Amino acid sequence: MKNPVLPVFLLFVLTFQAVGAEPNTQSHARAYDWLQRIAEAPRQQNYHGTFVYYADGHIETSQITHRVDHDDEYDKIEVLDGMARIVYRYNDEMKCYMPGSKKVYTETRWFRKFFPDLLPHPTERIRDNYNMEIDGQERIAGYDAQIIKLIPKDNLRYGHKFWIDIDSGLLLKAAVIDKEDIVEQYAFAQLKIGKDIDEESLSTESISTQNWKQVDLTTVHLDEGELKWRLGELPAGFEKLAEMRRKLAGKSTMIDHIVLSDDIATVSIFIEPVKTDDTPPVPGFYSSRGAINIYVRELENNKITTVGEVPLNTIKLIGDAVFAQQ
Missing domain, CATH: 3.30.200.100 (MucB/RseB, C-terminal domain)
Incomplete structure (x- = not known):
């Protein structure tokens, strides 16, 4: 049976064949350090780009703008296909604008999980459940990416593959894998990292919400x-x-x-x-x-x-x- 509970923002892009992997012993130790970089980079970098979500033959494109100002973070995520959705975030305060239904949902975010901010800070227990490997490099959206693979040690979880910008540590692409099959993918198609982002690009003032319903979650x-x-x-x-x-x-x-x-x-x-x-x-x-x-x-x-x-x-x-x- 189908159910409309979906991850909102995921993505997909084709890439070239990966080059050779490192030996497992060295790869396992270094891969954990790359996971730490994936967790930290979205909180430290300005970036603006377009990413694509692919799963079950469905493709959805979204645009994201992220700005860091000292200890504060700002996001704007706009879905460009299908039903219009725009999410604004200031630290943990989120507002989701739904122009089709004329509703604004407000919520205090309790957990980070929006691409490319997909991972919490990993702990050593990851090693109990996954084998970690460094698996060559590819080029994604104009950036050189290090590939990391997480291979589950049992049938209780999916495998994962991450493409990470070598310079910034920002996640450029992510795939969830069931055995040999790709279940879903996220990937930037276009991206700028480290550029100045003006406040107006993250302002909600351009959206007229007169007569909209406000829903506090x-x-x-x-x-x-x-x-x-x-x-x-x-x-x-x-x-x-x-x-x-x-x-x-x-x-x-x-x-x-x-x-x-x-x-x-x-x-x-x-x-x-x-x-x-x-x-x-x-x-x-x-x-x-x-x-x-x-x-x-x-x-x-x-x-x-x-x-x-x-x-x-x-x-x-x-x-x-x-x-x-x-």
Whole structure:
């Protein structure tokens, strides 16, 4: 079954064949340092470019402008194909403009995950779940790129391939791989790094929002154990990052939300009560575009929806691990 829960910004571009890889022992150690650069570079660089998302035969083009001013960051991300969407970000404060429906969604971002800012700061536990290799160099959008491969040690997660600008450390292209198949790709088609970016290019004043509906998507972060929901045995490598209550688009009440990660893949668990006048949830698997899989089950009159960029067997193991504290 198809479900419209999608990563908003992903991309694709053709590249040339990679040149020879380093020996594994040396490659594994250096690859971890490159992952650190991927995590740091988007927070330190000005950049402006156009990137493409490709998955399941679908291509979507977006334009991004990112500016750093001392300790402050600013983003503008505009989807150029299909339904118009424009996201503005100032540090963790985000606004998403939807001209078609005349709505503005505001939210405090709780987790970074917009290309090219895809990775948190990795920890040593990545080594427990992935083999890391340096795999030659290619040229992407006019920049020399170092290629890094993450090869999963089990069938619980996808593989990943990253193309990183050698000078700045900025991620230029990323692919999610299931065995030998590319599940989805992101890549810059055009990019300028390190140029001055004026404030006007990141201003929202050019958008007329008269008579638009303002929707505030509230997030309340909770301490460990505040939710009544607990997690049993999890797939190897996955740990809980946070628990919270969130106001989501289209929902009338706050939803319980638990987030897990293996330092690369992220999985969310959404838990909401099933009201007597609601249509009963249909348990089972739902497919989304690209790497995102969805698993739904019902527990004690609650709908548990597990969503993440992991294979179906992993999404089920995580969804089935949820239980209510008595």
